[in-house]
Amino acid sequence: MKTSPNQLWKVKDLQAHLNRLYPPHLQEEWDKNGLIVGDLEQPVQKILLAIxxxxxxxxxxVEGNYDLLITHHPLFLKGINFISKESHKGRMVHDLIKNDVALLNAHTNADSAERGVAWALAKAVGITGTPFSTKETSETGTPLGLGRIGKLPRPIPLETFAQQVARALPSGPHGIFVGVPTGKDLQMPVETVAVSGGSGDSFLQLAADLGADVYLxxxxxxxxAQDHLNSTRTALISGSHWATEWLWLPALANDxxxxxxxxxxxxxxxxxxxxTEPWRLHLPTQG
Ligand SMILES: [Zn+2]
Structure with a gap:
């Protein structure tokens, strides 16, 4: 049933939509996702998205009068004893509550989802990837996972692919680093590409085992990274955690x-x- 025009959603409606887009059962065991601060019954007119x-x-x-902030990362992953304004996280909770801003997050469930973080990163670098690290399937039977692997339309030099990646990722000081397997150079052809947004070093061996020419x-x-480049034929591109996950935000806004x-x-x-990278400036050292 359609609602009448100008009707407002409440925080609980946004939570339901996040759960639909990023099913909670996809989250990793150690993870936390959901309503961190706020009232499920609060109406929502303005939403801010951030990593x-x-x-x-x-x-x-707060300053933009948003009713809801949706982030990728959780605010708390470990148990805490104090939430006073003496701590920076306590101050954030106070600021949110005093200004009626709710905080919702979707983390590893969004990483793995059908139109989630890994999907958005794969799409941005030119592959229609199939998932790896697959644990679950969607309702339609599509496998889902924290990474994607797929082929470029044709093999291109690693350096050219790296330039494409640099153009696809949002602007930030960290940039990307490119690692070449022992015995190869930046002109090595790459066709099969594996990606996983955020800290993906647990999939280094898997990316090589799956036959990726390059893992982003x-x-x-x-x-x-050094062990990987000395023992496999898979090149590496290491970007910023924020940038490799950020591409998901426009997809979330759109959905x-x-x-x-x-x-x-x-x-x-x-x-x-x-x-929101921790770094403000990147300079190649020259001493
Ligand atoms: Zn992350």
């Missing part, structure tokens, strides 16, 4: 706007322009 619940994005939500993820560390249109509900959705 991180940090003081900067919470200040934007973020937060790769010295030793695992929520379509749902609101279909329901005849008025809603304003904005994506935070903040680059």
């Amino acid at each position: 991180d619940p940090v003081p900067e994005t919470i200040a934007q939500a 993820t973020a937060d790769l560390r010295h030793h695992p 929520l706007e379509l749902a609101a249109q279909a329901a005849g509900v008025e809603i304003e959705i904005d994506i935070s322009a903040s680059v």
Whole structure:
């Protein structure tokens, strides 16, 4: 049944739509997703989307009179004993409650979902990827997972692919790093591409076993990356955690706007322009 025009959704309606887009059973065991702060019955007119619940994005939500902030990352993953304003997380909770801003998140369930983080990253770099690290299937039987693997239309040099990736990811100081397997160079042809947004070093071996010519993820560390490049034929592209996940936000905005249109509900959705990478400047060292 369609609702009358100008009807407002409540926080609980947005939670239901997130659960539809990113089924809760897809979340990893250690993860937390859902309503972190707020009232399920509160009406929602303005929504802000961001990757991180940090003081900067919470200040934007408060100053912009948003009713709801939807983030990818949870605010708390470990148990806490104090939530006073003495801690930065306590201050965020106080600011949200005092200003009637609810905080909802969708994390690893969104990573794996049909139109989630891995899907958005794959699409942006030119592959229609099939999922890996598959644990679940969608209602239609589509396998889902934290990564995607697929083929480019034709083989291209690694350096050319890396340039495409740099153009596809949102602008930020971190940029991307490119690692070449031992014995190869930047002109090595790449066709099969594996991706996983965020910290994907647990899939290094899987990407190689699946035959990826290049694996795009973020937060790769010295030793695992070095071991990988010395023992496999899969090149590496390590981007920023924020940037490799950010591409999901426009998809989320689009999917929520379509749902609101279909329901005849008025809603304003904005994506935070903040680059919530921890870094502000990247300089190649020259000493
Ligand atoms: Zn993440």
